[in-house]
Amino acid sequence: MPLSQFIGIIGLGLIGGSLALALRRTRPGLRILGVDVDGGALKEARAARAIDEGATPASAPLSDCDVVVLAQPAGALLDSVLPVAARMRTGAVLTDVCGSKEAVCARAAGQDRIVFVGAHPMAGTEFRGFAAASPGLFEGATVAVCPPVGADGDRRAAVAAVKNLWTAAGAAKLLEVEPAGHDSAVTFASHLPYLAAAMVVESLSDVAELAPLAAELAAGGFRDTTRLAGDGTVGGAAALNRHIPAAARELADRIRSLADQLTKDPEKALERLGRLADARRRMRLPPARTGK
Amino acid sequence: MPLSQFIGIIGLGLIGGSLALALRRTRPGLRILGVDVDGGALKEARAARAIDEGATPASAPLSDCDVVVLAQPAGALLDSVLPVAARMRTGAVLTDVCGSKEAVCARAAGQDRIVFVGAHPMAGTEFRGFAAASPGLFEGATVAVCPPVGADGDRRAAVAAVKNLWTAAGAAKLLEVEPAGHDSAVTFASHLPYLAAAMVVESLSDVAELAPLAAELAAGGFRDTTRLAGDGTVGGAAALNRHIPAAARELADRIRSLADQLTKDPEKALERLGRLADARRRMRLPPARTGK
Numbered sequence: 101m102p103l104s105q106f107i108g109i110i111g112l113g114l115i116g117g118s119l120a121l122a123l124r125r126t127r128p129g130l131r132i133l134g135v136d137v138d139g140g141a142l143k144e145a146r147a148a149r150a151i152d153e154g155a156t157p158a159s160a161p162l163s164d165c166d167v168v169v170l171a172q173p174a175g176a177l178l179d180s181v182l183p184v185a186a187r188m189r190t191g192a193v194l195t196d197v198c199g200s201k202e203a204v205c206a207r208a209a210g211q212d213r214i215v216f217v218g219a220h221p222m223a224g225t226e227f228r229g230f231a232a233a234s235p236g237l238f239e240g241a242t243v244a245v246c247p248p249v250g251a252d253g254d255r256r257a258a259v260a261a262v263k264n265l266w267t268a269a270g271a272a273k274l275l276e277v278e279p280a281g282h283d284s285a286v287t288f289a290s291h292l293p294y295l296a297a298a299m300v301v302e303s304l305s306d307v308a309e310l311a312p313l314a315a316e317l318a319a320g321g322f323r324d325t326t327r328l329a330g331d332g333t334v335g336g337a338a339a340l341n342r343h344i345p346a347a348a349r350e351l352a353d354r355i356r357s358l359a360d361q362l363t364k365d366p367e368k369a370l371e372r373l374g375r376l377a378d379a380r381r382r383m384r385l386p387p388a389r390t391g392k
Numbered sequence: 393m394p395l396s397q398f399i400g401i402i403g404l405g406l407i408g409g410s411l412a413l414a415l416r417r418t419r420p421g422l423r424i425l426g427v428d429v430d431g432g433a434l435k436e437a438r439a440a441r442a443i444d445e446g447a448t449p450a451s452a453p454l455s456d457c458d459v460v461v462l463a464q465p466a467g468a469l470l471d472s473v474l475p476v477a478a479r480m481r482t483g484a485v486l487t488d489v490c491g492s493k494e495a496v497c498a499r500a501a502g503q504d505r506i507v508f509v510g511a512h513p514m515a516g517t518e519f520r521g522f523a524a525a526s527p528g529l530f531e532g533a534t535v536a537v538c539p540p541v542g543a544d545g546d547r548r549a550a551v552a553a554v555k556n557l558w559t560a561a562g563a564a565k566l567l568e569v570e571p572a573g574h575d576s577a578v579t580f581a582s583h584l585p586y587l588a589a590a591m592v593v594e595s596l597s598d599v600a601e602l603a604p605l606a607a608e609l610a611a612g613g614f615r616d617t618t619r620l621a622g623d624g625t626v627g628g629a630a631a632l633n634r635h636i637p638a639a640a641r642e643l644a645d646r647i648r649s650l651a652d653q654l655t656k657d658p659e660k661a662l663e664r665l666g667r668l669a670d671a672r673r674r675m676r677l678p679p680a681r682t683g684k
Contacts, residue, residue, distance in 0.1 A: 175662070222609055244609060275608055285605035288596040293617035296588040298668045299646040303639065304580040305671050313577035316567055317514055317536060325585035328617065335665035339658045347595065348651035352644040354591040359640035366631045370467070373627035376590045379597055 107265075108133040108165040110157065110180065112141045112150070114225065114333065115197050116171030117233030120150040122269040125235045135160040144230045162187040167261055170196035174336030181207045181216070188214050190251070193258040195219050195265070199286060199337030201246050201279035209249040215258035218246035218279065220286075221266065224333050239270040244277045287347050291338035295348055297328035298335070399557075400425040400457040402449065402472065404433045404442070406517065406625065407489050408463030409525030412442040414561040417527050427452040436522045454479040459553055462488035466628030473499045473508070477542070480506050485550040486542070487511050487557070491578060491629030493538050493571035501541035507550035510538035510571065512578075513558065516625050531562040536569045579639050583630035587640055589620040590627070 107123070109116045112134050120132050134151030136142050142154035155161070157180075162168060168188060170177045177198050185194055185208065194216045198204045201218045208216035223241040225232060243266040248255040263274050277285075304311055318326075338344050361369040399415070401408045404426050412424050426443030428434050434446035447453070449472075454460055460480060462469045469490050477486055477500065486508045490496045493510045500508035515533040517524060535558040540547040555566050569577075596603055630636050653661040 175658075220609075242608060273608075277605070277609075281605060282609070284599075285602050285609050288592070288599070288602060289606040289609045292595065293589070293592050295650060295665075296592055296647065297585070297617070298665055299643055299650060300580070300585050300588055301668050301671060302646055302664075303584065303643055305668070307576075307580070310577050310580060313569070313573060314581040316534060316565075317512075317569075317574070317577050317581045325589070325620065330669045335662055335669075339654055339662055345651045345655045348647050348654070351591055351595055352648040352651070354594055355588065355640050355647065356644040358587060358591060359637045359644070362631055362640070363637045366467075370627050370631055372594075373587075373590055376593050376597070377622045377627075379593060 105129075106131045106133065106165050106167075108135060108160065108162055108168040109151070110135040110160070110168065110170050110184065111172035111177070112136045112138075112145045112230050112233075113171065113173075114228055114230075114232045114237070115221065115223075116169065117141075117145060117150060117230040118223075118235065118237035119169065119171065119197075119265075119269055120145060121148065121233055121235035122238055123265070124150055126268045126270075133160060133165060135162075141230045148230075150230075150233070163189045165192060167193045167195065167265065169265070170194070170198070173333070174198050174200065174340050178204055178207060178340060182211055185211045185214050185216070185250070190214065191253055193217060193261050194250070195262045197221055198340070199290065199334060200340035201244070201277075201282045202342065203340045205246050205249055205279045212251045214251050215248050215253050215255050216250040217248045217258050217262040219262055219266065220244040220282065221269075221271065222290075224331050228333070236270065238266065240272045241270065242273040242275055243271040244275050244282050246277060246279050246282065283341050284343055286337075287341060287343045290334060291341055291344055292347055292351060294328055294331060294334040295338060295344070296351060297325045300325055301329040397421075398423045398425065398456055398458050400427060400452065400454055400460040401443070402427040402452070402460065402462050402476065403464035403469070404428045404430075404437045404522050404525075405463065405465075406520055406522075406524045406529070407513065407515075408461065409433075409437060409442060409522040410515075410527065410529035411461065411463065411489075411561055412437060413440065413525055413527035414530060415557070416442055418560045418562075425452065425457060427454075433522045440522075442522075442525070455481045457484060459485045459487065459557065461557070462486070462490070465625070466490050466492060466632050470496055470499060470632060474503055477503045477506050477508070482506065482543070483545055485509060485553050487554045489513055490632070491582065491626060492632035493536070493569075493574045494634060495632045497538050497541055497571045504543045506543050507540050507545050507547050508542040509540045509550050509554040511554055511558065512536040512574065513561075513563065514582075516623050520625070528562065530558065532564045533562065534565040534567055535563040536567050536574050538569060538571050538574065575633050576635055578629075579633060579635040582626060583633055583636055584639055584643060586620055586623060586626040587630060587636070588643060589617045592617055593621040 132151045134145045134154045145151045192214050194214050205218045221243045223237050248258050424443045426437045426446045437443045438446050484506050486506050497510045513535045515529050540550050
């Protein structure tokens with residue numbers, strides 16, 4: 101199936117804005133409808149020629165779209181699944197970019213008007229809004245794609261349309277994954293690292309008199325941690341991830357036990373940390389991509 | 393005071409090896425004695441022409457050195473302060489690279505044979521050993537320099553010699569700081585981020601069946617977190633930092649409270665996370681340096 105002729109992107113922030121810019125570049129024939137509650141974002145997106153038409157959610161011609169992409173912050177995104185589906189025409193495809201997939205896919209399964217194919221592009225920066233959007237944001241990225249739910253229509257074509265969309269946006273790998281497996285893995289791959297980093301930054305904020313010296317003494321680790329804590333798109337998704345509270349409590353227990361061990365048996369604590377450093381090296385993750 | 397003519401570097405790992413390579417490049421007239429318990433490291437350092445002479449700790453001619461730099465792992469470094477000082481000649485300068493300064497400077501204050509000037513270069517990578525050493529490791533780095541302790545000799549000259557050493561190695565900024573202030577700030581700038589990241593990696597290691605999918609779904613945050621957990625040089629220093637156990641317990645409490653809040657009042661949790669993301673952006677940290 102060729103990429104649809106008229107695509108609606110709801111939410112023109114970092115992700116939605118970058119998607120519009122990327123599609124504009126690789127699929128010049130595509131008509132893009134940008135939808136945002138914020139008139140300023142619509143104006144910016146029009147000025148950057150990222151969209152052909154701009155509209156607020158209430159007035160957006162969603163029934164004309166072949167594909168609609170939900171790209172709002174996680175909570176708003178979840179709330180909009182059913183209302184948006186109800187306004188689309190039968191046979192059209194709805195997809196999203198949320199970093200938690202169980203809640204969103206389950207919500208979309210509660211209607212049978214359109215086929216919904218949940219997706220999650222693994223890309224982001226610490227910056228927000230259309231101003232931070234870049235056509236190269238998804239270049240080389242992995243995109244998780246969940247099984248279709250909702251209407252009984254042409255589900256195979258719907259999945260192909262969503263995959264086609266992300267390939268056009270620059271994705272290097274499309275990973276088919278069940279929502280529950282996705283959310284379990286993302287708990288460790290993204291949400292828990294983010295929440296831990298955010299709490300480290302909160303600790304520092306509470307001893308504000310130390311912050312200037314800490315910033316001066318910041319080596320790469322601090323920069324990485326605080327950059328992670330600054331990624332505002334992750335929090336909302338983490339809040340929808342049902343695996344998070346238990347995993348976060350377990351992480352708290354580990355940190356407490358390590359603190360106790362550092363006091364009572366530092367040798368053993370250092371062995372434990374050394375094993376983890378070795379485990380990390382065995383992961384052989386790809387090197388960091390250079391930011392824009 | 394010109395940079396000393398004969399310098400001993402004890403510990404030819406990432407930091408000591410990089411220091412030798414950097415000095416070799418910018419101070420070709422300097423004679424460098426490399427000291428390591430590991431014959432393999434001595435051999436590698438000689439082959440790379442990083443050192444003029446190599447010796448094991450027992451046989452090293454420390455009494456001939458104008459400056460000796462302790463660059464072993466934190467625990468071994470602390471244990472060697474007094475034995476090394478006892479073998480140096482009066483008027484020589486002893487310094488170190490440990491990431492915790494209170495314990496090391498207090499130990500060195502317990503002798504009056506030589507002047508000790510504690511230092512801490514804010515640089516590191518996730519890799520270890522001389523094989524990972526690079527002459528550019530300290531390029532542009534900040535180096536914390538503590539007040540001189542120990543002998544009453546020419547303390548001003550001793551501080552100048554240590555500063556001169558790091559400037560020659562590529563440091564862009566020398567920051568004079570008290571050991572207690574240093575350790576408090578580094579708690580947040582380095583040790584706590586590292587320990588939190590290590591515990592996230594430990595969490596993932598315990599659900600090994602999820603690891604492949606988590607690695608596939610890893611965006612930048614996971615890479616940053618696991619890279620941080622792989623920095624083996626930080627753990628030893630964190631174990632010597634007396635501020636760590638309390639700070640780590642407090643971090644555990646924060647993570648637990650956030651988990652509870654995400655369950656009971658997600659809106660409030662998201663507000664809390666949003667404020668932190670804003671705080672992070674206000675920090676205006678320098679961009680990440682490109683690693684090798």
